Every structure is written in structure tokens, then in C-alpha cells.
Amino acid sequence: MFDVVVIGAGHAGCEAAAASARSGARTALLSFQPQDAGQMSCNPSIGGVGKGHLVRELDVFDGLMARAADAAAIHRRMLNRSKGPAVWGPRVQADRALYRQAIEKLLADQAIERITGEAIALTIDADAVTGVQLADGTALSARAVVIATGTFLDARIFIGEESSAAGRAGERASLRLAQQVRELGLAARRLKTGTPPRLDGRTIDWAGLEEQPSDREVWAFSAHPDRLPGAPQLRCAITRTTSRTHDIIRAAEGRSPLYSGVIEGRGPRYCPSIEDKVRRFGDRDGHQIFLEPEGLGDPLVYPNGISTSMPRDVQQAFVRSIPGLERAEIVRLGYAVEYEHVDPRRLGSDLQTRALAGLFLAGQINGTTGYEEAAAQGLVAGLNAARFAGGTAPILFDRASSYIGVMIDDLTLQGVTEPYRMMTARAEFRLHLRADNAVTRLGEDALASGALSRARADAIGKHLEARSDPSFASTEEGEADAMYAPYIDRQRREWSAVERSRAVRIPHNFDFRSLAGLSAEMAERLETARPETLDQASRIPGITPAALTALYVGTARAAA
Secondary structure, eight states: OEEEEEEOOSHHHHHHHHHHHHTTOOEEEEESSGGGTTOOOSOOEEEOTTHHHHHHHHHHTTOSHHHHHHHHEEEEEEETTTSOGGGOEEEEEEOHHHHHHHHHHHHHTSOEEEEESOEEEEEESSSBEEEEEETTSOEEEEEEEEEOOTTOBTOEEEETTEEEEOSBTTBOOBOHHHHHHHHTTOEEEEEEEEEOOEEEGGGSOGGGSEEEOOOSSOOOSSSSOSSOOOSOOOOEEEEEOOHHHHHHHHHTGGGOTTTSSOOOSBOOTTSOOHHHHHHHTTTOSOOEEEEEEOOTTOOEEEEETOOOOOOHHHHHHHHTTSTTOTTOOEEEOOEEEEEEEEOGGGBOTTSBBSSSBTEEEOSGGGTBOSHHHHHHHHHHHHHHHHHHHHTOOOOOOOTTTOHHHHHHHHHHHHOOSSOBOOOGGGOTTTTTOOGGGHHHHHHHHHHHHTOSOHHHHHHHHHHHHHTTSGGGGGSHHHHHHHHHHHHHHHHHHHHHHHHHHHOOBOOTTOOGGGOTTOOHHHHHHHHHHOOSBHHHHHTSTTOOHHHHHHHHHHHHHHHO
């Protein structure tokens, strides 16, 4: 009997399994093949604006991603350095092989049982999950299960007119589990993501391109790295599409699965394919492309900015119309992936499904995009699956103190209509939620979680203690605190006023449809989102002040 079984060893699954194990739960990590752990399916980069904040917050809870990124970093840049520290975005380009090795090492340090196989069904008894059935007939008993299948749930890959069932190039999709997810009423719709063609860097004319060097300053993602990053730093380069590029893509638009009606799913608005860019921004004479190396001993280059699912001949033609890529060889074609996702409004703030006790969901299955968003959800699901198995109260993240809280709140209340990507603009309190003060914001919560190593707990304790020393005000974090203090104080006063009137909790079984003074439309919106507090209810799209008033009166009567 396992306490927790995690299905999928992507970024969400690895973090979930590690968090569960650190919590003392007997944990199993299940994947199609052993080498799945730590795979970077798309761009081998970690962080960015908003995303880098998530990685720093993960690190406070002893997560894996920050340390693995530090170990594998071959190019680092602090984005938005010319702006205020609240929107600085730490980002690294990682060596794929080094990153996977780092994840494997970190997983090996945890008491996790690794199992190779395919999950085909959940075993259920009286509206509670009791384990997982494997394709080979093996039955795994568990008190809690985390599904972290990424883009593999009933997934298909598209390259031009060709398509196949796969969640990643060369790897099969999860079909039988997807069917049960539909039967349980969790499935929502299909989403789409994509990747660009990979180029042989030896066939690129680097001499005529603008170079983008790594930061001279050596900084780390982890607040307490095992050692400072020491891998050789490589340069990236920048080029742009041309009017000829756009003409080639327009001429072949009818052969794109995005526009032929073959792909139903909606893609990420903030990371569109090159076909989308050409169609939506037809007045532009070019789109920027970052040529990013995939590893120290690997000639592959990731052309960030030309994600595509065009046919082979079109990809080759438009790539060679780009300056510096006139003789570039495509090693692996770009493709689109369409996959099933669940409606995250069916989850609580602990990422447990409301309909089935003990079942937790994390990562792209919840409608998000990106390694960082997936990993952060994995932390939340893993911590809470372990606590559910142990019969203790969940660990919840507040949007006022973390980007993790912002993301979970957005997902579980508002749902998604396109792949969700973290951005600083999503946070009302972004002046406080800086990448450099994650330990200060979340240190006490991390210590209370009981899921930290002794070394990490000691380091957090020392940091929190150091803040009371006058010398802290000469540190970078202290100076930023002072700069933002007047604005943060004003935000806190405003937030306190909101809390006084909206911190009232709503019973989990509250019948919104029977509430007097509430329209059928408002009741339906509330029933779908199932907010846990009046504050959450106030942020559901379309909820009116009158509906909030009726809800406040109704919850007060219910509590009386």
C-alpha cells in the first residue's frame, strides 16, 4: 500500500513525488519509461518574468527545479533588469542532458519508488480513489493519486497533413486513462501547444547575427544552491523573419492543420505559432527569433519564435528564408500537440478533485502551459496528497503572498479557455511578490509544512532571523523593501478592508441554487466555480455586487 502514487514523471510529476516523499509519505512515481523524468519537451529553458518567480517559490519549499536549473545553466539572463526588481525575471537556458541528470540525482535522494508502466485506470470505492491499475495487470493500492500526465492525455501530434497519437515526438499517448477521465466528468475540452523545428547549429551562419551574451554576474535560482553555477556559458543569437518568410507561410496556409479544421484545440495566446503570428500581425515586416543552444555537447539549436506545424517542405523553405539560416539543416521537424485537459474549476485549492476524494491533478492536464507552472502545481498536489493520505489539514497558497497562490486561485475559480501562462500582470500584489524575496514571503509557511530537509530549514530560519538585523537594509532585498514600502503599505490597507468584508468562508456543500435573491445565471456561475470564500466569489467573472450581497446574507444565516 502506497500513501501516494504519482502518474507521470514530467515536471509536475517529479515535483509532486518529491514533495510527497519529503512529507514522509510512502510514494511511487509511475512513468512510461525510466528516462521520462526531467525531460524538457520544448525549449530547454527555465524561468522568465512571472515564471522565474514560481521557480524561486518552489525552491523555498525545497523543490527540484531551481537546483536542477542551476546545475544545467549554460546561459543566464535576468530579464527586465532595467525596470524595478518586482518584475525582474531570472531565466536560464539549460543543457538538456545536464538538467535531466540533475533531476535524476535529486529524485534519487528521496525515498521514492520508481515504477515503469502505463496507468490505464483508477480504482475507485465509494467516491474515493483507492489506487491505479496498470496495463500489465499490476494493481497499485494508494490512499491518494496524483495525475500529472502533461500533454499525453488522448494526445495527437500534427505535422502538416500527417498526424499520429502521441504526447511527445516518438512517445505514445495515454488513451485508456483519458477515457476514464471523461467518464468521471472531469474532461473539459482540447488544447494545443507546439514546438519549432530543431536546427543543426553547425549549419547556421553565426557570424552575421546579433549576439546575446550570458549575464556577467553569476547568480543562482536556488536561494541555497549546493554550489554556485559553474557550467560554461554559451552565447545565443538573434535573427528575424522576413517578408519572404511570411509570403511562404501565407502561400501554404491551406496546408496548416491549424487552419484546415483538423486541430480543434486552442493554443497559447502569449506563445503563438509562426502561422498565427503571420495571420494576426500581417502588417509587421518581421518577428524576432532567439537561436538558443540545447547543450554543451549537442549541436541542436532551438529557434525560439517559430513554433510551427507546417509540412516538412514548408518548414524547410521558410527556415531558409531567415537571415543566418540560409543553409540551416532541420534535424527534427516542428509539430503541434493537441491534448485533453480537465476543467480546473472541478478542483479545490489543494488541487484535489471535488467529486473524488484522494485524486489530485497537476500540470498541463489542468490547462496550463510551461514547465514552471507545471512544477508549481506538482508541489501543491504532492504536498496535499501526502497530507490527505496522512489525515492532516491541507497546505493552501494565498494569492496575496505567492504567485503559486495566484495561479491556483485563477485556475480553480476562473478555469481556462486557452493554455494558462503565468505573468506578473496577473498578480494584484506584484510589488510585494518579487523574485528576490520568496524566502521572506514563504519561509514560515515552508517551515510549517514539515516537508523540508534539515539544511533547508536551518537556512530559512537564518534568513528570517537576519531580517531583524539593521545590516539587512544594505542588502539588495532590503533596499527593494524600502523602495516599495509606501506602495505595499497602501496595498495592505486596501487588502485588509477587503478581508474584513470578504474573508467569510462558504460551506463546501452550500446550495447556491436555493439562495433567495440570486438569479439562475449567478447561481450557475457560483455552482461551477464553488468558491471557498466571499473574496473568491467576488473574483468570479460576471458575479455582480448584488449577487455578492445575497451570498453574504445567505452564508451569515447558514453560520448562525
